[in-house]
Amino acid sequence: PVVRQAMSQKSTIGLLPTSAGKSLCYQLAALLTPGATLVIDPLVALMRDQAQGLAEEHGIDRVLPWYSGAGLKDDEAGSLVSENLIVFISPERLQRPGFRSSVQAIAAEDIFINYAVIDEAHCVSMWGHDFRPSYLTLEKNIREFCSFHGREPVLLALTGTASQLVLIDLKRELAIQDFDAIIRPDSFDRPELHFQLVKCPSANKESVLESVCRGIASRLNVQSLDQEACGIVFAYTPREVWKLFSRFVDARESVREVLGGTTRKLVHGAYTGSPPSVDNHALFSREEWDEYKGRILAAFKRGEINMLFGNTAVSVGIDNDRLNYVINYRMPQTMEAYYQQCGRAGRSGQHSECALIFSDDNPIQTQAWLTRGEDPGGNRWDDLGTVSYFHRGSFPGRDEDGKGAHSVFQMMFGGTDERGLVGIKQWRVGIDRGQAERTERYVSYWMVLGVLTDYEVTGTGRTTTYHVRRHPAVEQFLTDSNESALKSHIVASLHSYFSRYRPTTQHEVEKGVDSQEGNSLSERCIQHLVSFVYDQVEYQRREAIRTMVSYCNETDVSPEKLRARIKAYFDTSEKFSAKLLAMAEVHLDASGALSVIEMIEGFDDVEHLYWETRRLLDERFRPDWSAINLYSVAYRERGVGSSTFLELLDQMVRGLRVDPQIDEGAERQFLADYLRSFIRLDDVYGDDIGASLLSACFERLHETHGLRYLALIDSAGLGEDQKTYVHARLALKQIKEILDGRPSRVAR
Numbered sequence: 001p002v003v004r005q006a007m008s009q010k011s012t013i014g015l016l017p018t019s020a021g022k023s024l025c026y027q028l029a030a031l032l033t034p035g036a037t038l039v040i041d042p043l044v045a046l047m048r049d050q051a052q053g054l055a056e057e058h059g060i061d062r063v064l065p066w067y068s069g070a071g072l073k074d075d076e077a078g079s080l081v082s083e084n085l086i087v088f089i090s091p092e093r094l095q096r097p098g099f100r101s102s103v104q105a106i107a108a109e110d111i112f113i114n115y116a117v118i119d120e121a122h123c124v125s126m127w128g129h130d131f132r133p134s135y136l137t138l139e140k141n142i143r144e145f146c147s148f149h150g151r152e153p154v155l156l157a158l159t160g161t162a163s164q165l166v167l168i169d170l171k172r173e174l175a176i177q178d179f180d181a182i183i184r185p186d187s188f189d190r191p192e193l194h195f196q197l198v199k200c201p202s203a204n205k206e207s208v209l210e211s212v213c214r215g216i217a218s219r220l221n222v223q224s225l226d227q228e229a230c231g232i233v234f235a236y237t238p239r240e241v242w243k244l245f246s247r248f249v250d251a252r253e254s255v256r257e258v259l260g261g262t263t264r265k266l267v268h269g270a271y272t273g274s275p276p277s278v279d280n281h282a283l284f285s286r287e288e289w290d291e292y293k294g295r296i297l298a299a300f301k302r303g304e305i306n307m308l309f310g311n312t313a314v315s316v317g318i319d320n321d322r323l324n325y326v327i328n329y330r331m332p333q334t335m336e337a338y339y340q341q342c343g344r345a346g347r348s349g350q351h352s353e354c355a356l357i358f359s360d361d362n363p364i365q366t367q368a369w370l371t372r373g374e375d376p377g378g379n380r381w382d383d384l385g386t387v388s389y390f391h392r393g394s395f396p397g398r399d400e401d402g403k404g405a406h407s408v409f410q411m412m413f414g415g416t417d418e419r420g421l422v423g424i425k426q427w428r429v430g431i432d433r434g435q436a437e438r439t440e441r442y443v444s445y446w447m448v449l450g451v452l453t454d455y456e457v458t459g460t461g462r463t464t465t466y467h468v469r470r471h472p473a474v475e476q477f478l479t480d481s482n483e484s485a486l487k488s489h490i491v492a493s494l495h496s497y498f499s500r501y502r503p504t505t506q507h508e509v510e511k512g513v514d515s516q517e518g519n520s521l522s523e524r525c526i527q528h529l530v531s532f533v534y535d536q537v538e539y540q541r542r543e544a545i546r547t548m549v550s551y552c553n554e555t556d557v558s559p560e561k562l563r564a565r566i567k568a569y570f571d572t573s574e575k576f577s578a579k580l581l582a583m584a585e586v587h588l589d590a591s592g593a594l595s596v597i598e599m600i601e602g603f604d605d606v607e608h609l610y611w612e613t614r615r616l617l618d619e620r621f622r623p624d625w626s627a628i629n630l631y632s633v634a635y636r637e638r639g640v641g642s643s644t645f646l647e648l649l650d651q652m653v654r655g656l657r658v659d660p661q662i663d664e665g666a667e668r669q670f671l672a673d674y675l676r677s678f679i680r681l682d683d684v685y686g687d688d689i690g691a692s693l694l695s696a697c698f699e700r701l702h703e704t705h706g707l708r709y710l711a712l713i714d715s716a717g718l719g720e721d722q723k724t725y726v727h728a729r730l731a732l733k734q735i736k737e738i739l740d741g742r743p744s745r746v747a748r
Contacts, residue, residue, distance in 0.1 A: 001183045002014040002016070002022075002025040002156070002158075002183050003024075003025050003028050003029060005180075005181075005183065006025065006026065006029040006115065006154060006156055007029055007032065007033065009154050010154065010178060010181070011154055011155040011156070011157075011174070011176045011178065011181060012155070012156055012157070012176075012178075012181055012182075012183060013121065013157045013158075013159075013167060013170050013171065013174075013176060013181055013182045013183070014156065014157070014158045014159075014183050015159055015160070015162055015167065015182065015183065015184040015185065016158070016159075016160060016183075016184075016185055017160055017185055017187075017188040017189075017190065017343070018160045018190070018339070018340065018343025018344070018347070019190070019343060019346065019347040020160075020185065022119070022158040022159075022160065023050055023053075023119075023319070025156065025158065026039065026115060026117040026156050026158065027054065027060075027086070029115055029156070030085055030086050030114075030115060031060070031085065033114055033115075034114065035111075035112045035113060035114030035115070036081050036082070036084065036085065036086070036087065036111065036112070036113050036114065037085065037086045037087070037113070037114060037115040037116075037117060038081070038087055038089065038113050038115070038116045038117065038142075038146065038153070039086060039087070039088045039089070039117040039119055040089060040090070040091050040094075040116070040117065040118050040119065040138065041088050041089070041090065041119045041120070042090065042091070042119070042120050042123050042132070042316070043120075043313060043314075043315075043316060044065075044067045044068075044069075044090075044273075044313075045271065045293075045297055045313055045314045045318060046088075046119065046120070046316060046318070047065035047066075047067055047088035047089075047090075048065050048294065048297055048298070049297065049301060049318050049319055050063075050065075050088060050319075051063045051064070051065040051086075051088060052297075052298055052301055053301070053319055054086070056301075056302070060085070062083070062084045062085045062086075063084055063085060063086045063087070063088070064080055064084045064086070064087045064088065065088045066080070066087060066088060066089045066093065067088075067089075067090060068090075068460065069286075069287075069290050073098070074093075074096045074097075074098030074099040074102060075098045075101075075102050076102065077098070077099045077102035077103045078102040078103060078105050078106040078109075078111075081103060081106055081111070081113070082106055082109065082111045090134075091123075091132060091134040091135050091138055092132075092134045092457065094134070094137075094138065094141040094142070094145065095134055095137070095141070095455065095456055095457040096456065096457060096458070097456045097458065097467070100141070100145045100456070103145055103146060104145045104146075107147075107148050107149060112148035112151070112153075113146045113148070113153045114153060114154060115153055115154050115155075115156055116142045116146060116153040116154070116155055116156070117155075117156045117157075117158065118138065118155065118156070118157045118158065118174070119158055119159075120158075120159055120160075120316055121157035121158055121159040121162070121170060122159045122161055122162040122166050122170075122336070123135050124136075124138060124157065124169070124170055124173050124174065125162075125166045125169040125170055125173065131537075133440045133441050133443065133444035134440070135173075136173070136444050136447065136448075137447070137454070137455075138173075138174075139155070139173060139174045139175055140454075142155070143175075155174055155176060157170055157174055157176070160316075160339075160340060160343065161336035161337075161339060161340055161570075163615055163616070163618070163619050164572075164581055165584070165616070165619040165620055166619065167182050167184075169500065172500055187567070187571050188339075188567070188570035188571055189563075189567050189571065190342075190343065190346060191563075192346040192349050192350060192351055192352055193342055193343075193345065193346050193352055193354050193563070194219070194351065194352065194353050194354065194559050195342070195354050195355075195356075195559050195562035195563055195566070196212070196215070196216075196353065196354065196355040196356070196557075196559065196562075197355075197356050197358060197552060197554075197557040197562060198211075198212060198355065198356070198357050198358065199358050199359070199360075199552070199557075200357065200358075200359055201359060201361060201382075202359040202361055202381045202382035202383070202385075203381075205329065205357055205359060206244075206247065208357055209233075209244070209327070209329060209357060212327060212355045212357060213225045213226075213327070215355075216229070216231075216325050216327070216353045216355060217229065219353055220324060220325065220351075220353060225307070225325070226248060226267050226268065226306050226307040227267060227306065228306075229306065229324055229325055230303065230306050230307075230320065230322040230323050230324060230325075231306075231307060231308070231323055231324065231325035231326055231327065231345065231353075232307075232308045232309075232310055232314070232318075232323065232326050232327070232341075232344055232345075233307065233308070233309045233310075233326075233327045233329060234310060234311065234315065234326065234327065234328050234329060234330075234332075234341050235309065235310075235311055235329045235330060236311055236312075236330055236386050236390070237272075237311065237386075238272035238273070238274050238275065238276045238277070238311065239276060239277065239278075240311075240329070240330075241270055241271075241272050241276065241309045241310060241311055242270065242272075242276035242278075242283075242309075244309050244329065245268065245269075245270040245309040248268050248307065249267075249268045251270070252283065254266060254268065254269075255270075255283075255284065255288075255292050258292050258295050258296060259288060259291060259292055259295075265304060266299070266304070266305060267305065267306045267307060268305065268306070268307050268308075268309070269296040269299065269300060269305040269307075269308050269309070270296070270308070270309045270310065271293050271296055271297060271300075271308060271309070271310040271311075271313060271314045272293075272310060272311050272313055272314075273311070273312075273313035274286075274289070275288070275289035276289075296308070297314070297318075300318075300320060301318075301319070301320055303320070303322050312337075315337065315340060315341050315344075316340050318344055319347060320344070320347070321347055321348045322348075323344055323345045323346075323347065323352070324345055324346065324350055324351065324352040324353065325345055325352055325353040325354070325355070326341055326342050326344055326345045326352070326353075326354045326355070327355045327356075327357070328341060328342075328354075328355070328356040328357065329357055330357070330358075330359075330383045330386055330387075331356065331358050331359075331383040331384075331387065331548055331549070331552055332548065333387055333390070333391075333541070333544065333545055333548065334544040334545070334547075334548060334618070335544070335547055335548055335551065335566070335569050335570075335615075335618075336544075338356070338548065339566060339570065342354040356552070358383060358552040359382040359383045360382055360383060360384050360549070360552070360553075361380065361381075361382040361384075361385075362380065362382070362384075363553075365380075365384075366384045366549065367643070367644070367647060369384075369388060369542075370542060370545065370546045370549065371647045371650070371651060373542070375388075375392075384549070387545055391541060391542065391545070393434065394541070395534065395538045395541070396434055398527075398530055398531065398534050400434075400435075401438070401442075401530050401533070401534075402523075402526055402527050402530045404435040404438055404439075404442055405442040405445050405446070405526045405529075405530065406522065406523060406526055407428075407431070407435070407442075408424060408439060408442040408443060408446065409446060409451070409522050409526065411424040411425075411428070412424070412446070412451070412452070412468055412470060413478075417467070420469060420470075421456065421467040421468060421469055422467065422468050422469075422470070423465050423466070423467050424439065424443070424465065424466045424467075424468060425464075425465050426439045426440075426462075426464040426465065426466065427462045427464070439464075439466060440457075440466065443455050443466050443468060445526065445529055445530070445533075446468075446526075448493065448494070448497050448529060449490050449493055449494060449525055449526070449529060450471055450473065450489055450490055450492070450493030450494075451470065451471055451474055451490070451522075452468050452469060452470060452471060453469050453470070453471050453472075454468070454469045455467060455468045455469065471489070473485070473486055473489040474486065483521060486521065487510075487513075487521055490513075490521070490525050491506055491509050491510045491513060492506060494509050494513070494525070494528065494529065495509045498532065501536065501620065502620075503587070503661070504660075504661075508660055509528075512528050512531075512660075513525055513528045515528075516528050516531070535658075536620065536621075539621055540618060540619055540620065543617050543618045543621070544618040547569075547614045547615075547617075547618050550614065551565060564607070565607075565611055568607060568608045568610075568611035568612060569611040569612070569614065569615050570615070572612075573608055573612060575599060575605070575608075576596060576599065576605075576608070576609060576612060577612065579592065579595065579596050579599075580596065580612065580613070580616060580625065580628075583622065583624050583625065584620070584622065587661065588622065588623060588624060588659065588661065588662060588666075588670070589624075589666070589669075589670060589673075590624065590627070590669070590670045590673035590674045591673070592624050593624040593625075593627040593628050593631075593674060593677075594673060594674065594677060596609070596628050597628060597631050597677050597680070600635070603635075603636075606632050606635045606636060607632075607636070609628060609629075609632045610629060610632035610633065610636060613625050613626075613628050613629040613632065614629060617629060621655050622655075623652055623655045623656045623659065623670065626648070626651060626652040626655060627652055627674050629648065630645065630648050630649060630652055631677060631678070633645050633648060634678060634681065634693060635681065635684070638685055638689070639678070639681045639685060639689035639690070639692065639693045641692070641693050641696030641697070645696075646696065646697075646700045649697060649700055649701075650700070650704060653671070653701070653704075653705075656670060656671070668709070668711075668712060671709065671712055672712050672715035672716065675694060675697060675712065675716045676715075676716050678690045678693045678694055678697070679691075679694075679716075679718070681693065688722065690722075691718060691722040691725055691726065694713075694716055694718065694722075694726060695725065695726045695729045695730075698710075698712075698713060698726055698729075698730060699729060699730060699733055702730055702733065702734075703733075710730070713726050713727065713730075
């Protein structure tokens, strides 16, 4: 269907599982129709892999991977596009002024770009797990700089991991309007993949890795994993990749041999974006490491390297038909990233092993961070320490990001060049490394606010400069100082952006801006946007980590159960999916959640609902989705009211209380209607489990909110004996508070 849509010159979003032939879709279209094809890839490794595959396996050598370090000049773009059938670029390349003007000029030679392919298209969405700011301007850049006499290239957006919410966002961001533009598979199941999960203290990881390797060798029926099989060992940092690489081979000597052009077969290799270092000293120059990476990746694809050690720089799109195992040395941050990495194996349908080694040395601290955002603090060397470290790098805090974004704002009003652009240096005096590296993100925030319309990038590394164009509304304000008009423009821009993710009005957006602290309009506006980013995007990233932790903490880790959970997470269900997705389009109340709960007919339904609602909650919080997930937890736990259950209850109630569209009456009604559903557990397990669980709920609500929800006991559908039981439990709790000398919240 994707090829048929593309050949019909219809822009299309193709959601296909790994190994399903995403690359073949655009390659066929590119070869069978006139014009050049531009492929936007997020990783250099992916560009190299696809170009090598076309040249070596199919004899198609009019392809060009264009990346930093390839020795190509932006002002040569026009001639290079005209000479090649397919050109691979990063999204950032379209922000380069030389590339833009050169590509735009090829129309004068009657050369045109027929297809613009966005590979790993989930990156386009801020909700996707690999968000990069340059993707926000991608559709605009393609339309403006790659069109031929008014004819825009056909867009093909291809990805293997995108939720329904991300797909919807893709349609909006890429301005793809056709009703049938999204093509998705019936299932993401990969039956040839055999999953294994091993839990251990972080101190034992290296020895456990050796045991895992022996186990995989046994299941693959080979004597030596690194000699007779082919696989990837994923870690996080270049330092950790280098450390693992060094356990199997003299790493430095191995790299020197490759750089020296050895003809000896090398079994092991390593691939990371930046050179490895020891004691903050790089072991190789950038040029040496780039050369080594290029040779190793080519050798791995040809089957000359059996065991590759890598990180996210090599985690998607690498096509090696021989690959029959993947080992994750640490827990990935999302289920999508995990399944993408596992999907490197078994691409010819061969039985393949996928092992994950998981370490959580402080589960209580982990849950506190996941639930309340409490900084884990100190040095944690387990998986959650690593994950939280990278998470903090992306989300250093509301104040930090607010200040960083405002510092970029203050730079926007310097002198303009002959084209009306203002230069903002990435590395500015007095700025720390983190803020410098987030400069492009801050520029994108001001584009969302409607303060900027475009930006270009020149230089590299510490010479990087962003050249921004102010919106005409801002230029008008600089002329007439009409702040009211400028505010109306910014509120309208924010409303347009927020409306993509939740129903809202311009009046609500304006109230939100006015409620922020700050002495100026710019401060209040950026704080409101940053609050949205943390309430929505940062939340989503942390929830995705929570889901991954939940997957790793399951008691039954048999391969069959692991595969079933992955399938439930990624696949839609005929029974529940339509109702769940419909909730996103209507005003919140408990009826939608209750109608889904009433459809549950057994543990299999509950298991699927748990993972399907986890997928939705990883993308966006809604109290009704949270309520269904909470009910699934209660069902799975046989109504014990565990700490996990109570923390999720807190999260659901907090979500209700902060939702601007829910007043106190609607909040109480939602809780009263929903809590009544726990009585249904009596029919499943008996023994008044529902009343016991409700008691635990009301005790938790009392502990957190005092008497706010006490009246709901009489609305929860309990019998008189059950109500008496719950009231007695709460009375005992209040008496204990008094005896413990705590301020009592007993009604006077």
